[in-house]
Amino acid sequence: xxxxxxxxxxxxxSYVGIIDEDGKRIxxxxxxNDPSLISATLRRFKRDIVGVVVESTYNWYWAVDLLTEEGYxxxxxxxxxxxxxxxxxxxxxxxxxxxxxxxxRLKILPEGYIYPKEQRPLRDLLRKRGHLVRLRTSLIQSLQxxxxxxxxxxxxxNRMKALRTDHVTPLLAGNDDLSLAGKVSKDAIDSLTxxxxxxxxxxxxxxxxxTPYDLLTSMPGVGRVLALTIMMExxxxxxxxxxxxxxxxxxxxxxxxxxNEKKKGTNNRKNGNKYLSWAYAEAAxxxxxxxxxxxxxxxxxxxxxxxxxAYNALANKLSRAAYYIMRDRVLFMPERMFx
Numbered sequence: 548x549x550x551x552x553x554x555x556x557x558x559x560x561s562y563v564g565i566i567d568e569d570g571k572r573i574x575x576x577x578x579x580n581d582p583s584l585i586s587a588t589l590r591r592f593k594r595d596i597v598g599v600v601v602e603s604t605y606n607w608y609w610a611v612d613l614l615t616e617e618g619y620x621x622x623x624x625x626x627x628x629x630x631x632x633x634x635x636x637x638x639x640x641x642x643x644x645x646x647x648x649x650x651x652r653l654k655i656l657p658e659g660y661i662y663p664k665e666q667r668p669l670r671d672l673l674r675k676r677g678h679l680v681r682l683r684t685s686l687i688q689s690l691q692x693x694x695x696x697x698x699x700x701x702x703x704x705n706r707m708k709a710l711r712t713d714h715v716t717p718l719l720a721g722n723d724d725l726s727l728a729g730k731v732s733k734d735a736i737d738s739l740t741x742x743x744x745x746x747x748x749x750x751x752x753x754x755x756x757x758t759p760y761d762l763l764t765s766m767p768g769v770g771r772v773l774a775l776t777i778m779m780e781x782x783x784x785x786x787x788x789x790x791x792x793x794x795x796x797x798x799x800x801x802x803x804x805x806x807n808e809k810k811k812g813t814n815n816r817k818n819g820n821k822y823l824s825w826a827y828a829e830a831a832x833x834x835x836x837x838x839x840x841x842x843x844x845x846x847x848x849x850x851x852x853x854x855x856x857a858y859n860a861l862a863n864k865l866s867r868a869a870y871y872i873m874r875d876r877v878l879f880m881p882e883r884m885f886x
Contacts, residue, residue, distance in 0.1 A: 550592055552599040552619075553647030555640045556610055561585070564644035565592060570652060572645055582613050593618070600624050600647040603659045612664055621661070624650070627818045628657035660786055669754055670779040674822055676746040677776070681825075683708075683739040690732040694718060697725055707733075708740055747772055759784075762872050765879040766865060767841045768834030773826055777869060780823045784873040793870040798824035799863040823866075831862035844885045 549568040554561050558580075565574040574592070578585055589596070599619045601610050603626055614621045624647055650656040662670065687707055694700055698718055706714045719729040756764070756771065760778035763769050769777070787793040794800050798819040834841035841861060848857035868884050871877065 548595050549597045550595040551648040551652045552589070552592070552596055553644040553649075553651070554599065554601045554610060555644040555647065556580075556602055556604050556607060557640075558606060561610070562640035562644045563588075564641065564648055565596070566645060566648045566652060568652065570649060575641060575644065577640070580610075582609070585610075585613065586617055589617075589619075598622055598651050600651050600656060602626055602643075602647060608664075608667060611661060622651060622656060623659040623661050625657040625659040660782060662782060666779065669750060672746060672750060673772075673776050673779055676743055676750075676772070677822060677825055679739050679743050679746070680829075683736055683743070686732055686736050686739070690715065690729065690736070693725065693728055693732070697722075708736060710737055710740060750775060754779075759873045759876040762876065762878055763869055766830065766834075766868060766872070767838035767879075767881075768830035768832070768865065769869075773830055776826045777823065780820055780826065781873065784870065787870065790867055790870045794863060794866045796820055796823065797827055797866045799827060799859070799866045827862045827866045827869075828858075830865050831858055834865065835861060840881050840885050 550573070551566050551568075553564045555564075560577055560579055562577050563575065563585075564572065566572050576588065578588060596619060598621075599614050600622045601607055601614070602624045607623065611621050611623060629646075629650070647656070687704055690707065691701065691704075694702055694715075700718070702714065702718075713733060715729050715733045716726060719725040751771065754775065756774055756778060760774060760781075763774040763777055764771060781793075784793070787796065791800070796819045798821065831841075835845045835858070836842070844864070845857050845861050848860045852860075864884055868879060872879060
């Protein structure tokens with residue numbers, strides 16, 4: 548007898564449902580997220596279970612790893628593509644668990660990519676770097692606003708991040724309150740800069756850019772760290788059948804719904820990989836600032852639309868170029884990108 552198992556995974560517990568090859572529900576139970584308990588509970592069905600489905604929630608790592616190590620054939624369900632029963636009036640954990648198993652039985656399960664276990668810690672470390680960069684950026688912007696409001700001046704971001712010389716505090720020395728605001732902001736920015744540098748040094752010691760991902764550094768705005776981030780977040784490029792699939796995964800396609808030429812809402816705006824979205828946004832900003840051809844493309848777009856649209860268009864171009872660079876193992880070709 549063939550059995551199919553669905554895991555509706557939550558933060559502290561999981562609802563498990565098992566069906567047979569005819570779709571009959573034969574077992575169900577809510578279990579604590581205790582690896583030993585889950586392993587022992589499923590053991591009596593193990594010989595007949597041909598597949599286990601775990602939904603791709605924020606905490607899927609441990610469940611997939613546990614079941615894989617126990618010898619089960621594990622599938623990671625992509626929740627954004629799961630189609631529920633039409634006209635369903637009631638849904639709960641039990642229904643969700645059995646529906647995951649049923650989709651596997653019917654061979655209609657939309658699956659996500661199970662990222663290799665040994666590479667996930669480094670990927671998470673790069674994600675932490677991105678988090679710290681965003682925190683530092685928010686502090687820099689806040690400090691720039693303080694200077695603009697009170698001093699009528701604007702300071703270059705690199706001068707504000709400088710570790711050896713404090714260019715900020717002397718400007719605010721005339722007022723104790725502003726001086727303290729500047730000092731705590733500068734100290735926090737410096738602390739984050741040191742932590743970001745520490746992560747970059749650690750990552751570069753542990754992992755190198757592999758072909759074809761090393762070719763990404765030929766793109767404007769993409770250095771080694773951003774290339775490593777793109778490599779770790781993309782995984783095997785051949786899992787994306789078309790450039791549109793990849794760009795959509797990077798959240799760099801328009802997500803809007805129109806009717807009678809009026810915008811009615813957005814579609815799946817948060818589907819895809821937010822870390823790749825951030826990486827290409829960072830690359831677009833750096834390319835806009837330092838690459839003449841990218842700047843010219845951005846300026847043309849901005850004249851016809853506005854700055855956010857032009858910025859997103861450049862990020863879209865870079866993500867498309869990256870796909871072909873990784874797929875075809877070629878260097879960046881500006882004449883094709885900005886033609």
